[in-house]
Each structure stands twice: as structure tokens, then as C-alpha cells.
Amino acid sequence: MNFRKICVLGLGYIGLPTAATFATHGLHVLGVDINPHVIETLRNGNIHIHEPGLRTVVESALSSGNLAISSEPEPADAFLIAVPTPFHEDQYGEYDGRKYRLADMRAVESATEAILPYLRKGNLVILESTSPPRTTVDLVRPILERSGLKAGVDFYLCYSPERVLPGQILRELIENARVVGGITPESAQAGCDLYATFVKGEIIETDATTAEMVKLMENTTRDINIAIANEFSRLAEKLGVDIWEAINLANRHPRIKILRPGPGVGGHCISVDPWFLVETAPELTPLIYHARQINDGQPLFVVEKVRQALGPLKEKRIAALGLAYKPDVDDLRESPATEVVQLLQKEGAVVRVWEPFKPDAKVKDIDMAPSLETALKDADAILLLVRHTQFINFHPEEIASKTKARILIDCVNSSSSEQWKTAGFDLFRLGVSKASKSAHR
Numbered sequence: 001m002n003f004r005k006i007c008v009l010g011l012g013y014i015g016l017p018t019a020a021t022f023a024t025h026g027l028h029v030l031g032v033d034i035n036p037h038v039i040e041t042l043r044n045g046n047i048h049i050h051e052p053g054l055r056t057v058v059e060s061a062l063s064s065g066n067l068a069i070s071s072e073p074e075p076a077d078a079f080l081i082a083v084p085t086p087f088h089e090d091q092y093g094e095y096d097g098r099k100y101r102l103a104d105m106r107a108v109e110s111a112t113e114a115i116l117p118y119l120r121k122g123n124l125v126i127l128e129s130t131s132p133p134r135t136t137v138d139l140v141r142p143i144l145e146r147s148g149l150k151a152g153v154d155f156y157l158c159y160s161p162e163r164v165l166p167g168q169i170l171r172e173l174i175e176n177a178r179v180v181g182g183i184t185p186e187s188a189q190a191g192c193d194l195y196a197t198f199v200k201g202e203i204i205e206t207d208a209t210t211a212e213m214v215k216l217m218e219n220t221t222r223d224i225n226i227a228i229a230n231e232f233s234r235l236a237e238k239l240g241v242d243i244w245e246a247i248n249l250a251n252r253h254p255r256i257k258i259l260r261p262g263p264g265v266g267g268h269c270i271s272v273d274p275w276f277l278v279e280t281a282p283e284l285t286p287l288i289y290h291a292r293q294i295n296d297g298q299p300l301f302v303v304e305k306v307r308q309a310l311g312p313l314k315e316k317r318i319a320a321l322g323l324a325y326k327p328d329v330d331d332l333r334e335s336p337a338t339e340v341v342q343l344l345q346k347e348g349a350v351v352r353v354w355e356p357f358k359p360d361a362k363v364k365d366i367d368m369a370p371s372l373e374t375a376l377k378d379a380d381a382i383l384l385l386v387r388h389t390q391f392i393n394f395h396p397e398e399i400a401s402k403t404k405a406r407i408l409i410d411c412v413n414s415s416s417s418e419q420w421k422t423a424g425f426d427l428f429r430l431g432v433s434k435a436s437k438s439a440h441r
């Protein structure tokens, strides 16, 4: 199938790089978003998210005339939906005493409805948003069929999960293998034809529900693997074992790959997507549910660590470094670091946060410092919450010269424990009790 013009609905971390990459590979692309700030920023030639290399690709797509930005779709050969699929903030399901989160699919519904007036015979519609199993057939298809056209007969319909890594999106978009699930084999073929515009990785055809399940299984597996690392970190503290040393040794086994413990699991994907499987069949998913509970409980474990270091938290001044949900990104969504800060504040601590990737972020009730120096000034302790490259490259002596704090609580195993100690810091590391042998090395 040949494509000349496509519409991409949702111009965020996924939709914008996708739209710009299609445009730089010769397609006419209309990028659609409902957020006026996004539209205005892009129309002015700027970008509203931090992603290495994205500015250049967007600039080149806009200046070639192949990428246009609008708040409304237009007729096109294909429509791609990349809108958010968070969980509801205030709605829960319950099964056997287990309270679980519910997917908020309103953005997918309204984006699909926005396509309706423009849907024509022979079009292709692809859902890329991470979604509960059967969303494509049970939610998207009936909405599109209100047009009077029949999915799989009059138009093609696919689900294709996005698996890019923030920070590497532009490269991975092109190089990663891509799964394309069609509601019919012809739909899958049409989806493959579209992605072949720029994808160099393998493009694999399947059905839509399998493709939805693939994405959810990937992220759920990571969540469970992080949960076991976090559980090990709690055990290690109880047993006087240094978790970082223990993981390092266990990972010498050729078939073992334990992930890193940390202050929790965040972001738009891994902390959200497993709930879509729990919601689908709570009676079949106790392991997934409990992994979520462990990872969601990790910020409380960090607060305990801070209490061990500082004693009662009331009026203690803490410089919290990092608020993003993972290293070297500006994405604060569902970040466990935010939760740690809020929990500390509830206990009466006075927390100033330095997030180098988003210093001017407005986060409810959180005091963002305009610079590292401001965060460190007057602090009683430094709390390292994200493994940003900038933080692991800190020179402890230099940090010591900027603050009177001599306590470092390290939740991410920043690389230079000995140097911190030499610079006069008392070190508290997640997964390492003060009594562990390595603390006395």
C-alpha cells in the first residue's frame, strides 16, 4: 500500500518523534494535538519536550514543509494515535481485598472520535498508545465503525506498540524491531507497509490483541524484575549485606541478570502498564499485583532510610537531587522521587529539590531550587534520588565546599562511596545497612 499523507494524533514523547521521522522520510504529515501550548510551541519552531536530537529532526521536518501542526485532523491515507493512557487518579477496581488501578482510556476514545469525520475507504488506522488487551477490537473498532465503514473490509485497523527508550527515541524508532498487529492479515500488511517508510529493524505481523499483550508483557516483566531487586535490597539491609556487591556477584552467573533497586518505579509506562493486565483479569494476576505493591512501597522504604540518617525529620533541611523518574530524562510523570519528597514533607522535613533536566518544573507543593547551589545551601543532608550522569560525576570535595551538609543518603549507588567518605560525608546507601561489612571497609 502507498501512503502520501498521514495524520499523527498526540504530539508527545512518542507522537512528535514519530511524526517528524515520517516527515523527514518523505511523507506529508499533519501532527495533531489538543494542547494549545504544544501547537503554539511547535508552530514557533520550538519543541516542548527534552529528547536528544529531536529539535534538529523537528526543525528539518517543519522547514521541508512535510510536517504541519494543527488542532484538528484532516483527510489522510493513515491515522496514527499516540495519546496518553494513564490510570484513573480516583477510580479503582477491587478483587479479593486487592485494590487495583483502572486504565483511563478517554484520550484514546476522543482521538478516535476525532478521526471519524475524516475516515475514508482504504484508510489505515493504527493505535500506538499502550492499551489494555482488546482495546483495538472492543473500543477503537466500534467507534470507527460509526462512520458506516467496516473495519478490516473498508478500512485497515492495527495496533502497534511503541518500545523506544526515552533518551534514545530517534535511533530506536528506526532500529528497533516493530510488532504490527492487524485485525485482519491485510490490516497488518498495510501497517507494515507504512512503518517500512523508515523502520530498519524487523517488522513482524501478528493480530491486534497479541500485539497489545506483547507490549504489556514487556513492561510487566521489567516491573516484576525491579520489584525483586527492591525486595532483595530490603532483605540485604536486614541481613547486613551490601546489595550492590551481592547483585554484582549474582550477575556473574551466566543466566542471571538482577536489575538495580532504587526509590521505586515511575514514568508513564512501567508503573502504569502492569495495571492494565491486572484490570483485565485480577483473579489471574496476583504476582503482577504484588510486584506493583512492592515498587509502590519503595518510597516509604527510602523515607525510613532518611530517618535512620537524620533521626526525627521535623524541620530537617534536605537537598533532594533528582525528580525525574529515571536518569537523564526530564520526564517527571509518576516519579517515585516526587513521592519520596512529598512523604518527607509530610513528616515535617524542609525539602528543596534540584532537577537539572527541569529546574523550572511546577510540581504541587514541591520547592524547586533554581540551581544545585541553592538546593545545597543550608541543607542538613543530601538525598540522591536519580542516577543522572551529572550526579554520578560529582566531585565530592566540590560538593562539600558548597554545603554544610555532611550526610549523603544515596538511593542509586552513585559510583564513588570512598570519595564521599574522604570528603567527610557520612554515607547511607539504599540496600546497605550501617552494620554491613562493606560499610566498615
Ligand SMILES: NC(=O)c1ccc[n+]([C@@H]2O[C@H](COP(=O)([O-])OP(=O)(O)OC[C@H]3O[C@@H](n4cnc5c(N)ncnc54)[C@H](O)[C@@H]3O)[C@@H](O)[C@H]2O)c1
Binding pocket: 009, 010, 011, 012, 013, 014, 015, 032, 033, 034, 035, 038, 082, 083, 084, 085, 107, 108, 110, 111, 114, 128, 129, 130, 131, 162, 163, 164, 165, 166, 268, 269
Ligand atoms: N513515553 C514513552 O517512553 C512511551 C514508550 C512507549 C509507549 N508509550 C505510550 O505512548 C502513548 C503516548 O505517550 P507519550 O509519552 O507520548 O504521552 P505524552 O503525554 O508525552 O503525549 C501525548 C500527547 O497527546 C496529546 N493528546 C491528548 N489527547 C489527545 C487527543 N484526543 N487528540 C490529540 N492529541 C491528544 C497531549 O496533549 C500530549 O501532547 C501512551 O499510551 C504511552 O503509554 C510511551
